[in-house]
Amino acid sequence: MPSLKELSKKKELLSGGQRLCAGCGASIIVRQILMAAEDPLVISCATGCLEVATTIYPFSAWRIPFIHCAFENSASTLSGAEAAYRSLKRQGKIDRTIKFIAFGGDGGTYDIGLQALSGVLERGHNLLYVCYDNGAYMNTGIQRSSATPQGAATTTSPVGKAIPEGKQRPRKDLTQIVVAHDSPYVAQANPAYYNDLIKKVQKALNTEGPTFINILSPCPRGWRYESSQSIQIAKLATLTGFWPLYEVENGKYRITYRPKKRRPFREWLESQGRFKHLLSEKNKGIVERLEREVEEKENKLLALAGETPSSA
Amino acid sequence: MGKIVGLTGDETAAEAMRQINPDVLAAYPITPQTEIVQNFSQFVANGVVSTEMIRVESEHSAMSACIGAAASGARAMTATSANGLALMWEICYIAASYRLPIVMPLVNRALSGPINIHCDHSDSMGARDSGWIQLYSENCQEIYDNLIQAIRIAEDKEVLLPVMVTLDGFIISHAMERVEILEDEKVTEFIGEYKNPYSLLDVDNPVTWGPLDLYDYYFEHKRQQIEAIEKAGEVIQRVGKEFKEISGRSYELMENYRLEGADLVIVAAGSTAGTVKAVVNQLREEGVKAGLLKIRAFRPFPVREVSQALKNAKAVAILDRSVSFGAEGGPIFLEIRSALFEEAKRVPVVNYIYGLGGRDIGIDEIKAVYKNLERIAQTKKIEKLVGYLGLRE
Numbered sequence: 001m002p003s004l005k006e007l008s009k010k011k012e013l014l015s016g017g018q019r020l021c022a023g024c025g026a027s028i029i030v031r032q033i034l035m036a037a038e039d040p041l042v043i044s045c046a047t048g049c050l051e052v053a054t055t056i057y058p059f060s061a062w063r064i065p066f067i068h069c070a071f072e073n074s075a076s077t078l079s080g081a082e083a084a085y086r087s088l089k090r091q092g093k094i095d096r097t098i099k100f101i102a103f104g105g106d107g108g109t110y111d112i113g114l115q116a117l118s119g120v121l122e123r124g125h126n127l128l129y130v131c132y133d134n135g136a137y138m139n140t141g142i143q144r145s146s147a148t149p150q151g152a153a154t155t156t157s158p159v160g161k162a163i164p165e166g167k168q169r170p171r172k173d174l175t176q177i178v179v180a181h182d183s184p185y186v187a188q189a190n191p192a193y194y195n196d197l198i199k200k201v202q203k204a205l206n207t208e209g210p211t212f213i214n215i216l217s218p219c220p221r222g223w224r225y226e227s228s229q230s231i232q233i234a235k236l237a238t239l240t241g242f243w244p245l246y247e248v249e250n251g252k253y254r255i256t257y258r259p260k261k262r263r264p265f266r267e268w269l270e271s272q273g274r275f276k277h278l279l280s281e282k283n284k285g286i287v288e289r290l291e292r293e294v295e296e297k298e299n300k301l302l303a304l305a306g307e308t309p310s311s312a
Numbered sequence: 313m314g315k316i317v318g319l320t321g322d323e324t325a326a327e328a329m330r331q332i333n334p335d336v337l338a339a340y341p342i343t344p345q346t347e348i349v350q351n352f353s354q355f356v357a358n359g360v361v362s363t364e365m366i367r368v369e370s371e372h373s374a375m376s377a378c379i380g381a382a383a384s385g386a387r388a389m390t391a392t393s394a395n396g397l398a399l400m401w402e403i404c405y406i407a408a409s410y411r412l413p414i415v416m417p418l419v420n421r422a423l424s425g426p427i428n429i430h431c432d433h434s435d436s437m438g439a440r441d442s443g444w445i446q447l448y449s450e451n452c453q454e455i456y457d458n459l460i461q462a463i464r465i466a467e468d469k470e471v472l473l474p475v476m477v478t479l480d481g482f483i484i485s486h487a488m489e490r491v492e493i494l495e496d497e498k499v500t501e502f503i504g505e506y507k508n509p510y511s512l513l514d515v516d517n518p519v520t521w522g523p524l525d526l527y528d529y530y531f532e533h534k535r536q537q538i539e540a541i542e543k544a545g546e547v548i549q550r551v552g553k554e555f556k557e558i559s560g561r562s563y564e565l566m567e568n569y570r571l572e573g574a575d576l577v578i579v580a581a582g583s584t585a586g587t588v589k590a591v592v593n594q595l596r597e598e599g600v601k602a603g604l605l606k607i608r609a610f611r612p613f614p615v616r617e618v619s620q621a622l623k624n625a626k627a628v629a630i631l632d633r634s635v636s637f638g639a640e641g642g643p644i645f646l647e648i649r650s651a652l653f654e655e656a657k658r659v660p661v662v663n664y665i666y667g668l669g670g671r672d673i674g675i676d677e678i679k680a681v682y683k684n685l686e687r688i689a690q691t692k693k694i695e696k697l698v699g700y701l702g703l704r705e
Binding site: 041078091 | 338363368370379384386388402403406513515518519521523529
């Protein structure tokens with residue numbers, strides 16, 4: 001694999017001047033992915049921040065073929081393009097090698113687009129689906145999704161006298177749902193660990209069949225932190241065990257980065273305004289429960305990967 | 313030479329689709345469309361088409377996949393009915409606004425609820441403002457002919473719009489009729505090749521499909537879409553003439569059936585037009601000046617042609633197989649009454665809602681309509697503007 005220094009010399013395929021917020025994880029993720037790809041790409045994108053901020057007519061930040069259709073169908077729209085490619089190739093009407101990547105946020109993937117994603121995985125289309133997971137409907141103004149972590153305050157899971165903890169339900173584990181589809185390559189990545197992310201993208205694109213990468217996407221507006229801190233906070237997500245980095249290749253689990261010693265989960269909560277209310281004395285019990293859950297999840301994952309449990 | 317075969321409506325649609333041989337077909341089964349998908353799956357299994365068939369998990373994904381495929385330069389088709397069309401509703405609008413020439417047989421079925429699998433036009437009539445061209449078919453032959461012409465209409469450079477070809481659920485979809493099938497090569501030659509100049513797969517000339525289009529451009533884009541569907545009227549007629557050259561069967565925007573000197577005219581779409589023709593023939597023999605105006609293109613609606621055809625009638629009844637709840641009359645009635653507004657002489661028009669949820673309509677009901685038209689023509693009085701046929705009251 002070429003070094004990041006070499007890769008950074010490649011022409012940027014997502015131009016500057018697009019209108020995502022400063023510190024937005026989505027554009028950092030997309031640029032890392034486009035850097036990683038070796039073949040020409042066709043992109044689809046669900047309605048959401050990434051789409052609206054990069055394609056305001058008559059402008060487009062995409063220097064590669066791009067289609068946006070609607071919110072819940074990034075996967076199915078791209079499955080049509082990929083089927084067209086296979087059909088035209090078989091008929092000898094096209095000879096290039098093209099790879100396909102669908103993007104969707106967590107709202108467009110965990111929630112409204114889950115069925116379309118499941119269909120694509122089951123049908124075995126040769127494409128990579130990337131979920132940039134910022135843990136809420138950020139484009140419409142920070143509403144809770146099924147990816148919102150338990151305890152986070154959003155505009156539809158606000159903190160109040162009757163509900164002091166914000167979101168009451170734990171998040172859905174989408175990565176595991178995709179693993180259950182027996183996809184040949186499934187991974188979780190984090191833009192703070194760019195080498196790891198790039199490697200995973202290259203692996204996915206070189207795997208035949210439907211592949212999936214769930215990527216944590218820090219959001220200064222929704223998570224309530226200084227926009228200069230995005231990468232630090234993303235890093236903390238992995239260091240505290242909230243966002244473990246792993247891959248599942250043909251059913252085989254591998255932890256791709258394991259911190260020597262996991263940092264206290266509390267640091268993750270303290271880093272963002274959306275969890276501020278959890279730090280009060282009355283929510284102590286909730287924090288303890290969340291800490292326990294992170295540890296349990298981590299140990300479960302370690303066991304799946306055949307590694308020794310955490311002693312933290 | 314082509315061949316003459318006995319086929320059901322669904323089989324006919326599948327046979328036309330075999331000859332069209334789309335690059336991609338994305339479909340989901342729903343009664344009464346199911347046989348189309350089943351038959352086509354068999355063609356794929358037998359290797360007689362080069363189609364990449366996507367057995368999607370919903371109609372929403374079917375239309376989404378068609379959009380992805382058509383934007384990639386592939387000829388893309390699907391087929392559906394009622395609730396399936398409703399589920400793809402959102403994406404139907406997008407297909408039209410992206411100017412993608414997707415062709416779809418729609419087997420008309422009542423749109424729930426309560427659930428009902430039989431024919432009415434509530435599904436296609438509900439989608440009349442989605443930007444799709446709509447061609448209604450009277451019988452199996454017309455399904456075949458309309459589908460083949462639809463490819464040319466949809467892909468015409470001045471049109472570039474999706475087309476739905478409707479056929480009445482069960483009444484036509486599951487009834488066997490005599491159908492003339494053209495030679496495969498003739499169809500291949502007639503439809504030509506689909507080329508999308510802005511293909512997603514043209515990686516050297518990247519394009520962005522479906523950007524965010526706000527108040528500064530959206531309205532102009534809608535205007536272009538309006539012009540395209542207006543233009544489609546001429547193209548439908550031109551393609552109809554060219555189709556006659558290979559088939560001997562000619563097609564217009566609508567069919568004037570014994571309208572010369574007709575005083576009493578019924579307007580209908582779909583299989584009922586065939587029943588009306590039988591009644592017209594009987595009445596003509598009895599000396600009654602009865603005629604039929606059959607709607608083929610409902611979108612674009614042939615306003616001038618319709619008013620030209622009806623302006624000399626003494627009384628007109630419009631049969632609607634769907635309801636526009638809260639409006640005074642069904643969708644076809646509203647269009648025609650509006651079209652006749654510009655005529656100097658006022659033509660009395662009445663509306664009948666009929667056949668909802670597959671309720672049968674027969675010769676007797678249609679005769680009763682002509683009887684009422686006779687009364688209106690004599691008395692110049694309309695007693696009831698909107699009535700019902702075959703309804704227990």
